[in-house]
Amino acid sequence: MLVVSMAAVARQRALCVETGCWPAAWILGCPKCASTSVWLLLHDSLGFCGAELAGLLEGEAEWHEKETHFWSGRGVVNTSMVPVIGELFTELYPVRKVGDSCASFVEGTPDNLRTIDAATLLKKSAPPSVSGLFRFVVVLREPIARDLSWYNHVRRASRKLLREHECNVSVSYEEYARCHAEKFEATFPRSQEKGLWGGVYKLQLDLWTRWFDRSQILVFDFASLVVYNTTTYIRTLASFLGVDDDHIIPATIPHRNVVGAGDNQQRTIDCETRDLLEGIFAPWNEQLYALLDQDHRAKRAWVGEPPFRPFDPMPCHHHY
Numbered sequence: 028m029l030v031v032s033m034a035a036v037a038r039q040r041a042l043c044v045e046t047g048c049w050p051a052a053w054i055l056g057c058p059k060c061a062s063t064s065v066w067l068l069l070h071d072s073l074g075f076c077g078a079e080l081a082g083l084l085e086g087e088a089e090w091h092e093k094e095t096h097f098w099s100g101r102g103v104v105n106t107s108m109v110p111v112i113g114e115l116f117t118e119l120y121p122v123r124k125v126g127d128s129c130a131s132f133v134e135g136t137p138d139n140l141r142t143i144d145a146a147t148l149l150k151k152s153a154p155p156s157v158s159g160l161f162r163f164v165v166v167l168r169e170p171i172a173r174d175l176s177w178y179n180h181v182r183r184a185s186r187k188l189l190r191e192h193e194c195n196v197s198v199s200y201e202e203y204a205r206c207h208a209e210k211f212e213a214t215f216p217r218s219q220e221k222g223l224w225g226g227v228y229k230l231q232l233d234l235w236t237r238w239f240d241r242s243q244i245l246v247f248d249f250a251s252l253v254v255y256n257t258t259t260y261i262r263t264l265a266s267f268l269g270v271d272d273d274h275i276i277p278a279t280i281p282h283r284n285v286v287g288a289g290d291n292q293q294r295t296i297d298c299e300t301r302d303l304l305e306g307i308f309a310p311w312n313e314q315l316y317a318l319l320d321q322d323h324r325a326k327r328a329w330v331g332e333p334p335f336r337p338f339d340p341m342p343c344h345h346h347y
């Protein structure tokens with residue numbers, strides 16, 4: 028018998044229709060911002076389940092349980108399919124599992140936060156009676172550290188991911204980052220999803236708050252969640268998601284896939300590159316802090332959302 032939070036089960040049931048359920052929880056982003064850690068926490072400790080590999084996901088790799096990539100523009104669905112999208116999507120989350128093997132459902136595609144059409148598509152596809160109940164989790168990491176982690180990830184990953192990349196990853200991070208820095212200036216504001224735009228979080232949040240109430244979106248800074256204040260932040264997260272029984276809430280967060288183990292990773296960058304990137308990100312970071320501060324002052328954010336801790340500067344080394 029699964030020990031599940033009955034409050035979480037009740038919340039999830041309100042999101043189920045005949046064909047299946049809409050997930051109550053969404054980990055929106057960003058990539059390399061602990062989305063796997065949050066997923067493992069929800070999945071292994073709090074009784075949340077991901078998608079079944081059925082329907083459009085039949086035969087797909089296991090990681091699609093976490094990341095359906097339904098809304099993130101990988102060609103699975105598009106706007107012409109809005110009338111049937113809900114049915115296709117909800118069949119991945121069967122009603123019979125709720126309160127049985129699962130307390131609730133979670134979707135965790137971390138590309139969703141920065142995908143330009145994701146929020147629009149989701150809002151148009153889900154009935155208003157359910158879309159108002161979604162709970163979105165956003166964890167934001169210092170943008171240069173995130174980009175370096177993504178670079179290391181791509182170098183380890185499949186050839187397909189390598190090919191999709193606009194800048195060559197077979198070179199040092201510094202060279203790769205300079206390539207993106209040049210493209211960044213040239214491409215505003217199209218292809219916001221690519222390259223360094225992945226770290227422009229202010230615009231990404233705007234995409235979502237245009238369609239969903241700010242109080243449905245919980246914004247954490249990565250360092251507080253992963254390093255400084257993990258136990259408190261896990262409790263805050265659980266409470267946001269309606270998990271109310273204290274005894275199932277763990278004190279630590281799983282660390283798989285956050286830093287990545289050993290082998291051939293670039294860990295530090297030179298200061299010239301750091302300063303170049305900092306020059307690009309700093310104004311956007313300031314806009315992000317101002318936005319979050321305003322959301323708190325105007326009480327637009329959920330009451331339990333902690334103040335956002337500004338990013339620690341990315342460390343760097345000098346060449347002599």
Ligand SMILES: *[C@@H]1O[C@H](CO)[C@@H](O)[C@H](O)[C@H]1NC(C)=O
Nearest residue numbers: 102103104105106107108109
């Ligand atoms: C949308 O997706 C459908 C089904 O995959 C496809 O047939 C159609 O060409 C797509 N439309 C656009 C505009 O991409």
Ligand SMILES: *[C@@H]1O[C@H](CO)[C@@H](O)[C@H](O)[C@H]1NC(C)=O
Nearest residue numbers: 190193194195196197198199
């Ligand atoms: C990427 O860089 C490597 C190493 O410099 C080089 O051998 C390769 O041809 C480059 N690939 C592309 C597509 O430019």
Ligand SMILES: *[C@@H]1O[C@H](CO)[C@@H](O)[C@H](O)[C@H]1NC(C)=O
Nearest residue numbers: 251255256259260332333334
């Ligand atoms: C941890 O978070 C709580 C809630 O936001 C806050 O009151 C506390 O000061 C934080 N502690 C540290 C060490 O950051």
